[in-house]
Amino acid sequence: MFDALIDKLQNGRYITLETTPGRLPTIDNIIEKLKTLKNLKKIDGFSTTDNPLAKLKYNALFAAYKLQTTFKKPVIATMSMRDRNKIALQSDLLAANDFDVRAILALTGDPAKISDQPNTKGCFEGDSTLLLDIIKCFNAGIDYAGREFTIKPKRIYPFAVSNAYAKNPKTLQKKFKKKLEHRAMGIITQPVFDVKNAKNLLDMFEEVKSSYEGERKKAQLIFGFFPITKLKTAQFLASHVPGINVPSNWIDELYKAHKDGEKKEYEVGFALSKELFEELLKFHPKIHIMTANRFEIADAILR
Numbered sequence: 001m002f003d004a005l006i007d008k009l010q011n012g013r014y015i016t017l018e019t020t021p022g023r024l025p026t027i028d029n030i031i032e033k034l035k036t037l038k039n040l041k042k043i044d045g046f047s048t049t050d051n052p053l054a055k056l057k058y059n060a061l062f063a064a065y066k067l068q069t070t071f072k073k074p075v076i077a078t079m080s081m082r083d084r085n086k087i088a089l090q091s092d093l094l095a096a097n098d099f100d101v102r103a104i105l106a107l108t109g110d111p112a113k114i115s116d117q118p119n120t121k122g123c124f125e126g127d128s129t130l131l132l133d134i135i136k137c138f139n140a141g142i143d144y145a146g147r148e149f150t151i152k153p154k155r156i157y158p159f160a161v162s163n164a165y166a167k168n169p170k171t172l173q174k175k176f177k178k179k180l181e182h183r184a185m186g187i188i189t190q191p192v193f194d195v196k197n198a199k200n201l202l203d204m205f206e207e208v209k210s211s212y213e214g215e216r217k218k219a220q221l222i223f224g225f226f227p228i229t230k231l232k233t234a235q236f237l238a239s240h241v242p243g244i245n246v247p248s249n250w251i252d253e254l255y256k257a258h259k260d261g262e263k264k265e266y267e268v269g270f271a272l273s274k275e276l277f278e279e280l281l282k283f284h285p286k287i288h289i290m291t292a293n294r295f296e297i298a299d300a301i302l303r
Contacts, residue, residue, distance in 0.1 A: 001073075001074045002074050002103055005074045005103070008044050009185070009222070009286060010218050013281070014220075014287070015287050015289065016044060016045045016076065016289070017043050017045075017046050017295070017298055018288065018290040018291070019049070019063065019067065019293065020048075020049045021048060021049070021060065021063045022057060022058060022293075023055070023057055023058070024058060026058070027058055027062075027066055027067070030063075030293065031066070036295075036296075037295055037296075037298070037299045038303070039303060040071070043289075043298075043302070044074075045073050045074040045075060045103075046064075046067050046073060046074075046075045046076070047078065047288065048061075048063040048075060048077050049078050050077075050083075050109070051080060051083065052110065054112050054113075054116070054117075054120065055115065055116045056115075056116060056117055060078050060079070061077050061096045061101055064076075064101045065096075068101065074103055075103065076104070076159055077096065077104055078105040079105070079131060080107050080109030081106075081108045081123065081125070081126060081127060081128055081131060082108070082109030082110065082122045082123060082124060083122075085123050089134055090134060090138075090143055090144060093135070093138060094153065097138075097153045097156065100154070102157060103156075104156055104157070104158055105160070105161065105188070106129070106131040106158060106159065106160050106184070108127045108128045128161075128179075129178060129181075129182040131158075132160065132179070132182035132183060132184060133182055135158045136158075136183050138153045139153070139155055139156055141153070157185055158183060158185055159185060159186045160182075160184035160187050160188070161188050161190070162175050162179065162188070163175070163189070163190050163242070163243030164189040164190040164191060164197065164201065164224060164243060165190075165192075165197060165244055165245035166243065169200070173208055176205050176209075180208060180209060180216050183215065183216065184219060185218070185220070186286075187220075188222045189222065189224045190244050191237075192224060192225065192280070193245065193247055194245065195276065198223055198280060198284070201221065202221055202283075202284055206221075222286045222288050223280055223286060223287050223288070224288050224290060225273075225277060225287050225288065226289075226290045227269070227274075227291060227297050227298075227301055228269050228272070228273060229265070229266045229270055229273070229297065230254070230265060230266075231257075231258045231265060234250055234254050238251060250272055253268050254272075274300075
């Protein structure tokens with residue numbers, strides 16, 4: 001299952017879909033929504049988020065297991081450094097390994113101070129590269145303390161994240177280099193909204209990657225893709241989310257459409273998003289779709 005996913009990532013067309021478990025004791029609501037998608041076969045795998053914005057949600061590893069079991073597709077489970085020390089990280093990896101949840105997205109995590117749970121304290125024994133190093137140890141058959149496992153864990157496939165935009169491109173190159181140094185197989189960017197931006201990112205990534213050999217040479221950049229269908233969403237992303245660049249023409253087009261009602265606004269936003277998706281597929285078909293669980297939009301984009 002995972003070998004096929006990695007083969008698609010390294011050699012062909014690769015499309016994954018993000019799922020965000022809710023503040024519920026189940027993810028059956030997400031599973032039922034996914035079952036209605038007409039283009040589910042075009043999706044190579046899913047991801048599950050881990051308490052984004054430090055808000056309480058259903059566990060990402062359990063969600064990954066349930067999605068894999070239901071759809072027979074690989075799932076990349078996010079693990080946040082915010083909520084776990086080295087013991088908890090390794091304990092979770094061991095249990096996940098037993099249930100074949102073996103694609104892991106290493107994330108530092110949003111600050112605990114913005115949590116919806118009172119007086120929450122972050123753990124943060126390290127950033128996401130600590131988890132990547134732990135995974136490297138597990139793949140070598142040892143724990144982070146260097147002790148050998150009597151039963152070697154099945155191979156774990158590490159992923160990481162990156163900003164999609166920076167005023168100083170060298171900062172992005174440094175982040176690419178850092179994640180590759182720690183053996184991330186795929187680096188998922190924040191959403192891109194401009195082909196030129198995407199091509200610049202890819203050029204920077206390939207330049208950094210060119211200095212490596214072996215497995216690191218096979219690492220791939222994965223474009224984050226977030227279809228925008230509302231002016232307020234575009235405005236919020238442009239104004240409040242660092243590491244993302246929403247082109248002014250998108251905001252202008254949505255602003256004009258907004259005056260003509262929600263339907264027109266949706267049509268214009270969808271058309272802009274669909275065009276971008278098709279352009280990305282042409283030159284680098286490695287895309288991670290994010291829709292905040294509005295899976296019907298992903299289904300329409302893939303049509």
